Amino acid sequence: MPEVVIPIGPHHPALKEPVNFRIIADGEKIVRLELDLSYNHRGVEKAAEQRDFIRVLPLLERVCGICSHSHATAFAKGIEEIMQIGIPPRARYIRTIIAELERMHSHLLWLGVAAHLIGFDTLFMWTWRDREAVQDTLEEMSGNRVHYNINEIGGVRCDLTPSQVNAALARLPLLEERVNTYVDMVNSEETLLIRFRGVGRLSKEEALRYGTVGPTARASGIDYDTRKDDPYLAYSEAPWNVVTDSNGDVFGRTRVRVRELQESLKIVRFCLENLPEGPIRVPAPKNAPKGEILSRYEAPRGELAHFIRTNGTDRVERIDIRTPTLANWTSVAMCLVNRNIADIPVIVAAIDPCLSCTSRITLVDNQTQKAGVIGFDELIRRYRSRNPEEV
Amino acid sequence: MAVPAAGLSRRLMNWARAKSPWITVFNSGACNACDIEIIACLMPRFDIERFGILVVGSPRHADILIVTGHVTLKQASRLRRVWEQMPEPKYVIAMGACGASGGVFHGLYHMMDCVDNVIPVDVYVAGCPPRPDEIINAVVTCLDLLKEDAARGGKEWRKKAVPVSGTDTQPGGVIP
Amino acid sequence: MTGPLTPDRLAETMKAYGVIEQVRKNRIRITTAPDKVHDTIRTVQVMFGFDRLITISAADNGRSLELIYHLTGPHRMVVSIAVELERAQPAMPTTTDILPPAGIYERQIHDLFGIVFTGNPHMKRIMLNEDWPADEYPLRKDWKPDPDTFYGGIKGERS
């Protein structure tokens, strides 16, 4: 039966980034969905092969605006492991602080955008107002609000002066108190509950089967967290625990992200309080020996995997970036089928898609039913033929 | 203008256009750092609603189109279609280094480097990503351009300038 | 398999499938032939509980195209199954039936490297834009963008 095809995107207010959905919907219910990404495909991997280790880091930072530090640290960590050079403890702590601050600003950003998508603008304004505190700390430490560019092969570019550490510590109590209000707001706010509960539910087996990562997987009870599975930087020393939730739907993902905010605050406070002394950089050799590594990093949206292969020169022979959002796209498609159109932005936002990282492809839904684009007369005929109470 | 009322109504229109610029954001393949900085403008700290700036969803309602990011090949035709949907007097702001020259992604195989290849751009904003106050400053410069265009009747005065081919010492440019 | 999974126990059972090397504390790399990949993954999934595919990475080392499947499981070990395909006609049986997310990565690799995955139900082009020439694979080492073919975007105005 031909349904109406609703093209959402690439320019659509709900999606902050260009993704194109062709929703085949029957009235308000979604029947099939074809997702077409890669409006952001820029050929970053080809470019990375022509740049040496100094110039490739700024390029990799700009793969995605929100998780820029993740890409740079994953790459730097991989190259340092191939070169077998250990970075000084102070550099490890500074990288962890910036990583957790980025996770906080990314989760606050997501909480605001999710609330905005269901029209709840007050929470949107509040969360983003508190995010400014995190942005100020990041700007003091690295000089820029978004692309921090603090990594270098062999350590960190700039040091943390005691005044910066104290300023950051001064901001933490306010953030902790605000995050606690968001925790119980998410559990009690009426409209959030109505719109989030039971939407886009993923059972634990489904989540595993579709290869979901990060908060989306942890909301269905899977306790994969690369910071615990494959400890790197200072995560093995800081006291924190993996946050999981049982009810697998958008509401569960919101709870996981908000409680992860609390964990990040604990890590940042721990790292700031006992920041070890010592150098922040180790002189790294110009060329990396021949080798190959899969560098895994826990980005705010999930597990980020950089496959790096070097061939003895000062350039990378191949870098394959698999971003967390790319892993989550299959689960989105499977959740969206026979849901409401009004839920599309909420479900899509629930995996917190970062399309700039993704810039890859996915095709969804193996139903072979043929659906063509129908004109208006068809729409009117179909609308009139259907009985009114089904509207 | 023989009739003083016509002058008055034109002044009133210019005042109204300057006081309520509605913007819409188009992400043409950017790393969405610029997008989150634009949203940061809406927030209590920078709050652009006090200048009357409103972010609207549909290009039909917008005056200023803010294009973030360089234009990927796939986005080029879509960007052009969105630009054509906007009603006159419309202005384009190209955001950040990517909008101006493709930034760090200049010359990659899936890119049309800068926004100027696809649609005429009125204001460029420097920075990667530009700070929210720079974005507000860009909108304000756009409004000054709007007043200037209204005074000189349309955008032709900007194009009439004779382009000088660049010599090795003095770069090419446009003499207004 | 009783008891916690140790790298060497995994290594000696998988010896039948290919060359084993110990990359790192809990990482094993197995190099096998293209047709044996499917049942290597199947045994690793069933016998050792590697239930999650991290990624499929592809690389072009000048003379041949390589595919590496990275899998992990609740025991937090990572196994990488590497395969080498010749450059002229790179073809691989698909693994989407046992690894649903593989559908995504195979489509991407097909667009950028030209490796054909036989049996993948949705082999459509989405990676590059609509009017990108069909036989050009940008991420291969020997590919150079020649200026006269039209790769997409707005006709004629490409800077």
Add this chain to the structure above:
Amino acid sequence: MTDPVSGLIYVFIFPGFLFLFIYALFLAFLDRKIAARMQQRVGPPFFQPFADFIKVLGKEVIDPAGVDRVVFDAAPLVALAAVMTAFLYVPVTGNSPLAFQGDLVVVLYLLSLPTLVLFLLGWLSRNIFSAIGGIRAVTQLFIYEVPFFLALLTPALMAGTWSVSEIVLWQQKNLWFVFLQPIGFIVALVGLQAKLERRPFDIPEAETEIVAGPWTELTGRRLAVMDLTIDLSLVVGSALVAALFLGGPLIPWAIAPAWLEGIIGFLLFLIKTLAVLLILSSIKVATGRIRIDQLNDIGWKYIAGASIVQVGIVLVMNYLWVYA
């Protein structure tokens, strides 16, 4: 109406169209300002709605392909005219001279015209988003219209008349209806919020799902007129609720000079409409948007149920109080 001049002034200048236009823009500004202040933002300057209206008026008008231009131009004007005439029957300074038996029904009918026009616009603009927006607008109309009418008709039942001005007179003698029928007042407010398609019920215009719903293809003067209509119906709606439930512009004891009483009545009218607006704005800020099917069961289960209970209570009170 005794002499035509004061009649014309009544219709066009003071409590008529000019005042309505200015007051609507002021209420629109106040609404955005309250919402902004509650979100710790500074909020727009006082002339913002006026500047928006003039600017949108001056924009180029684009007719989407295959759209019937004439109807596309006429529809917003029909909505505007309907809402403006509705305002004439709402008492502003003392009871309105144009009042007649049954003007309450006329006002309610005229107030529900903009939603039908929105549906028509959505349908006409041949754009998939606006078609869905139009369907949602009409669906929402079915849901809130019945309880909203019931809630507004119960004061008429108790006062025994069908004219808004006489209801106001009746309340002058005895208690306001907000105390006599609290449930009706709440249902009326919720219905008004739904009629004006404001935050919890702005499903047709859901900016993040279907671009701008029926508004997507409106540009230039059509958009300006439709925006103005929505602002006007905000004024008319809150004035109606203020008149029916909060006693309107009359004070219980009469003061000697007529013009002083008129001024005090006008001030009362302003205060009461601002009070209603404050309630509506805080509802708008405190809630997110609910889905159309959720609105369906909330609407029919709770809101309709409450208004039927209210009608029952009024009938019982009528029987006991009036005939006992």
